[in-house]
Amino acid sequence: MNAKMEGILNQKNPFIPEPARIVRIHYLTQDVKFFQVRIVEMEKALSFSYRPGQFAMISVLGAGEAPFSISSTPSRPGLLEFCIRKVGSVTGALFRLKENDLIGVRGPYGNGFPIEKMIDKNVMIIMGGLGAAPLRSVLLYCLDNRDQFRSVTLLHGAKRPSEMIFREEFFALKQREDLECLLAVDEDDTGKWTENIGVVTTLFSKLKEMDYQNTYALVCGPPVMYKFVIKELIKLNIPKHQILMTLERRMKCGVGKCGHCAIDYIYTCLDGPVFTYWDVLHMRELI
Amino acid sequence: MRIVKLKKPNLFTFLDVISKDVELWAPIKKGDKHVFKVVENFNQIELKTTRTILPPKKILLPPYLSMLDISKGKYKEDFSHATKKIIFGIHPCDIHGLLILDSFFKQAFNDPYYLEARKNALIIGLSCWPDEYCFAKHTRTHIVVEGYDLFFTDLDDFFLVWIGSSQGDDLIRLIPDIFEEKLSDEDIQRYMDWQAEREKAYQWSLNFTALTDLMELKYHGELWEKLGDACLACGSCSMVCPTCNCYNVMDKQFLKEGEGKIIRHWDSCTLEEYSEVAGGENFREKRYQRLKLWYTHKLQAFISKYGKPSCVGCGRCLATCPVDINVRSVGKALLGEEVDAFWKRLNKEVRQ
Numbered sequence: 001m002n003a004k005m006e007g008i009l010n011q012k013n014p015f016i017p018e019p020a021r022i023v024r025i026h027y028l029t030q031d032v033k034f035f036q037v038r039i040v041e042m043e044k045a046l047s048f049s050y051r052p053g054q055f056a057m058i059s060v061l062g063a064g065e066a067p068f069s070i071s072s073t074p075s076r077p078g079l080l081e082f083c084i085r086k087v088g089s090v091t092g093a094l095f096r097l098k099e100n101d102l103i104g105v106r107g108p109y110g111n112g113f114p115i116e117k118m119i120d121k122n123v124m125i126i127m128g129g130l131g132a133a134p135l136r137s138v139l140l141y142c143l144d145n146r147d148q149f150r151s152v153t154l155l156h157g158a159k160r161p162s163e164m165i166f167r168e169e170f171f172a173l174k175q176r177e178d179l180e181c182l183l184a185v186d187e188d189d190t191g192k193w194t195e196n197i198g199v200v201t202t203l204f205s206k207l208k209e210m211d212y213q214n215t216y217a218l219v220c221g222p223p224v225m226y227k228f229v230i231k232e233l234i235k236l237n238i239p240k241h242q243i244l245m246t247l248e249r250r251m252k253c254g255v256g257k258c259g260h261c262a263i264d265y266i267y268t269c270l271d272g273p274v275f276t277y278w279d280v281l282h283m284r285e286l287i
Numbered sequence: 288m289r290i291v292k293l294k295k296p297n298l299f300t301f302l303d304v305i306s307k308d309v310e311l312w313a314p315i316k317k318g319d320k321h322v323f324k325v326v327e328n329f330n331q332i333e334l335k336t337t338r339t340i341l342p343p344k345k346i347l348l349p350p351y352l353s354m355l356d357i358s359k360g361k362y363k364e365d366f367s368h369a370t371k372k373i374i375f376g377i378h379p380c381d382i383h384g385l386l387i388l389d390s391f392f393k394q395a396f397n398d399p400y401y402l403e404a405r406k407n408a409l410i411i412g413l414s415c416w417p418d419e420y421c422f423a424k425h426t427r428t429h430i431v432v433e434g435y436d437l438f439f440t441d442l443d444d445f446f447l448v449w450i451g452s453s454q455g456d457d458l459i460r461l462i463p464d465i466f467e468e469k470l471s472d473e474d475i476q477r478y479m480d481w482q483a484e485r486e487k488a489y490q491w492s493l494n495f496t497a498l499t500d501l502m503e504l505k506y507h508g509e510l511w512e513k514l515g516d517a518c519l520a521c522g523s524c525s526m527v528c529p530t531c532n533c534y535n536v537m538d539k540q541f542l543k544e545g546e547g548k549i550i551r552h553w554d555s556c557t558l559e560e561y562s563e564v565a566g567g568e569n570f571r572e573k574r575y576q577r578l579k580l581w582y583t584h585k586l587q588a589f590i591s592k593y594g595k596p597s598c599v600g601c602g603r604c605l606a607t608c609p610v611d612i613n614v615r616s617v618g619k620a621l622l623g624e625e626v627d628a629f630w631k632r633l634n635k636e637v638r639q
Contacts, residue, residue, distance in 0.1 A: 014396045015354055015549075016362050061357060062540035062547055066565065088565035102360065223568070250564045252536045252551075255396035259533030259554070260561060262580070265588035270395050284506065285570065 017104025056107030128221025157200030384529025420602030515575020522555030
């Protein structure tokens with residue numbers, strides 16, 4: 001048991017959600033909404049410390065609870081942000097809520113990204129579709145602590161311009177000189193798209209030369225994306241244990257009890273959701 | 288450890304004294320089987336039983352358990368299941384089952400719903416005699432040295448009583464006169480003979496040491512698809528297993544706004560929806576994948592973490608599975624024994 005877990009042992013009942021108020025909601029795409037929430041109790045809101053890549057259990061009274069990646073960065077404490085696609089009953093209930101409504105929040109859970117190891121290394125963030133939800137956290141964290149990292153590169157792919165999550169936010173990042181921001185869409189249905197057209201892997205040809213042995217690549221996207229992206233990353237000679245991906249599983253507790261996220265001897269909610277490519281090769285069923 | 292002696296006719300006197308203010312649970316007859324139930328009349332208690340239909344986990348974590356009460360939109364913990372209890376008649380394998388649940392529910396995060404119920408339950412173990420399904424000897428769970436407050440070994444006209452905890456000692460002190468502190472050489476010999484006979488009474492064996500590696504070596508074997516074909520994905524094996532503890536959570540909303548309950552209920556990884564995520568993606572769509580998860584967990588994964596299998600040899604999966612998929616048949620198939628006979632039987636009974 002590590003120190004982090006021992007600290008958590010002092011928590012009394014990990015199953016009680018903390019009431020949180022929705023501060024802001026807006027549509028990111030047609031079926032994805034952005035939620036900004038604040039834990040009602042001020043002290044708890046400010047002391048909710050997490051690391052990029054961790055997740056929280058969000059609940060709506062009567063509808064249930066589900067795990068969601070935290071999209072905000074711990075470097076901007078107080079507010080938590082989530083990108084949520086309407087796919088099921090809990091997300092359906094969340095979509096019916098309005099600003100100022102209350103939800104329940106438990107967490108943070110999971111291992112998150114190993115930020116300490118990424119210090120003084122190149123960071124490459126590769127996201128597809130809703131994969132932006134967990135990776136935006138680490139991206140903003142890197143930007144807020146820009147001098148701790150060497151180069152920072154963002155590769156973001158979406159089906160169509162209208163389905164690109166955080167489109168405006170990422171376009172604004174293109175102005176920054178300390179960040180390489182490459183965007184792509186599979187097809188341009190607007191006729192106004194000025195960036196790359198093609199799947200996210202087509203962006204690899206635009207990468208600037210860098211020391212890949214000292215690079216961390218962070219990947220999240222639809223299952224089909226991993227295979228192709230990892231192939232490119234291996235071609236670049238990025239070590240297997242420096243290729244990180246964050247995975248999705250069914251979860252009912254977030255604290256290693258309900259069993260739904262079990263893979264072999266690990267629990268995605270405790271030992272994940274961030275895994276290295278070595279983990280994926282080593283453990284069956286990960287992707 | 289102190290061991291005392293109790294004459295058999297004094298058992299009910301003892302149970303009567305200790306169960307004054309608490310629920311007493313014990314194995315009671317139900318049809319031709321036995322179940323753990325709250326005792327209303329001591330004559331109901333069955334001393335010579337094999338496994339109960341459901342293991343004692345059902346007492347500590349009932350199949351449907353209310354975790355939180357919601358009132359006026361606020362959550363309140365519900366520990367109504369964790370009342371003070373004495374559970375009499377738990378066999379060694381089931382005590383090991385509880386020990387496994389103990390370590391699991393303390394892992395990383397404490398699960399207060401289990402631990403509170405466990406804290407409030409006194410465990411009085413009872414010796415047993417193996418039948419054709421038992422294999423606790425081969426999981427090394429047929430004897431216990433911890434995990435109980437008292438343990439009764441039934442030697443026909445008297446019990447030898449192991450005192451395993453301070454609370455167990457307190458129970459004895461409620462009525463100390465009926466217990467004999469001094470054991471005669473003859474008593475000890477009776478016990479030794481009984482134990483030697485019991486060791487010999489296990490009717491079949493399974494090499495658990497080899498199973499861990501075989502799970503890995505035969506992970507892609509066609510064995511699993513065949514098993515998957517036969518499996519009904521009914522989840523019975525999980526319900527009856529003393530160490531299966533997966534659960535699902537559901538919200539129950541009452542008609543009045545802001546009122547409801549959050550319920551957790553037993554789940555099984557062999558059920559189809561188990562690994563399904565929102566949007567319909569299912570990480571274990573096929574039956575054999577889910578069955579493999581069940582066995583990986585019992586025979587391999589648990590060992591990586593705790594150094595022992597999470598199977599205690601109680602034989603419930605053998606007694607329960609309608610198509611004979613259980614630790615014995617899967618274990619023997621992995622070991623390459625009895626495969627033909629097993630498939631023949633499956634083909635005969637299941638396919639036709």
